[in-house]
Amino acid sequence: MYKASAVKLAGGNSLWNRLKEQKWLFVLMLPAFIATLLFSYGPMFGMYMAFTNYQPGGGTFLHQFFGAEFVGFKWLEYFFTTGDFYRIMRNTLATSLLTLLFGFPAPIILALMLNEARQGFFKRFVQTVSYLPHFISWVIAANIVITMLASDGMFNNLLVLLGIVKEPVAFLQNGPLFWWIIALSNMWKEMGFSAIMYLAAISAVNPELYEAARVDGASRFRQMWHITLPALRPTIVILGILAVGGILNAGFEQQYLLQNNTVLEYSEVIDIYAYKYGLQNSMFSYGAAVGMFKSVVAFILVVIVNRISRKVNDQALF
């Protein structure tokens, strides 16, 4: 489609003439092109340092970078054989699987519930308030979570009041519980905002379908189950692809900001690990290798999931 129209619009001119004609368009693109080249592609080429023994100090930056001794897959091997690998992968996968388990269905359910609520102030109010946590930083969210879960915080007090626990629970000092806190706080933060896409999909449903169902005597629940939910399928698939593709993106900020010394064994995910060794301990090549492992696996995951979904559902990202 594009190609045919492009040729027609260009009036059959040669490529050079078309380029000349569009020179201002390329001038407009230039800043974005350069910014992307430097800050997105620059680091991709910089991954070369994962295969070298990079040592800072002495000479110009380029000299250090290209002059560093080439060591091949040494750092990756080191990562796989160190005892840290198991722990890091366990934390990363546990956090993201739990986050997926809570975070993925929550916005779907919220959107369905909002759709069932009568139009009016209450509905709009719930919607507005549920978006809010998305727009605050994880720094503030962590502050809030820590305050809520403190031994004298609101949540503990509620649990004691309801007789669910006898003593306040030290939530944030409990290792395995930490994963659940990450997953649930993530759900709290993003559920409202993610529901927007599902609500948009719901609003596109033909109202006649509900009309017909009502004539057939379908209850509200059945209408939701047999009309609204199937209408959400394409959106669910697309967002599912993104979620599974990002499974190694277990997050950095949440863990980093919510962790404390007692839960380090459980809070260290792959990004924190790369940061800790790469920047804090100045093992630049090792940190780069860990980061590269993550990027490559994540990319392969997106491609695979995308291909499967194209086959099964005829839905794909690219």
Place this chain on the structure above:
Amino acid sequence: MILDRFGDHIFRFIVYSILILVLLVTFLPFWNILVLSLNSAEDTVRGGVYFWPRVLTLDSYNQILKDSEIMSGLWVTVKRTVVGAPLSVLVITMLAYPLSRRNLVGRKGWNLYFVFTMYFGGGLIPYYMVLKALNMIDTFSVFILPSLMNVFYMIIVRTFMEQLPGEIEESARVDGANDLTIFFRIVLPLTTPVLATVGLFQAIGHWNSWFDSYAFTYSSDLKTLQAVLVKILSQFQTGGMVSQTQMLANSAKRNAVSSDTIRMAATMVATLPIILVYPFLQKYFVKGMTLGAVKS
């Protein structure tokens, strides 16, 4: 029939219960922080302050005004938001327009060049090395330049531009306007609503970001408000190991108490601007998000 109507009542009951639960869970934490920031520090330690302040005072806000670290952080944050957001909107829009033009030479290739970066990245350490090579570490530019481009927002703007009626552009072209004039005089004004959305998103991004300041700057006069908050938070995290009663008995009692309320007040100060722009933002972002979702 009657059974069905009974079922509908139960269904509606469940629906509203879930919605009220969501409302409480998202609203009460913010409310509680506000209440804690307005309560006197000494009184808060006694516990039980949840829904309204027991000893109302603006002490913690006064302390914040006197805290040079927080005020300097606030200033850096305001500066980067005011400078960074409009600049990035300009860069994003300048890219979105050419890419929205069907006849752009190499359109598919350019799209791939930009969209690929959404799915693959070099990782933090090489990124740091790039910043270092560009001499951007510990400078203000580290806040502005790397965030100029954002592919997701570009797609939102591009989608909006693709839906503009082509006739206006055509008639301008007949009148002899070149692409630059068309972009600045015609397309840009017509795109204002979506630019406002993306601008607010970028502004909030700048307002909320802490990691670049935390990891890529060392000077205290380059620490953003959120980065200062991270510091206060980590002080609390280590202090939090001690129970509140121990803290009371502690000789450093006053310090611990006030750092806790300052934490609440600083959290409120960082949250308030977002709540204030929120009504303006909300009008647009639902539309913007859905547009972007369709295309990506």
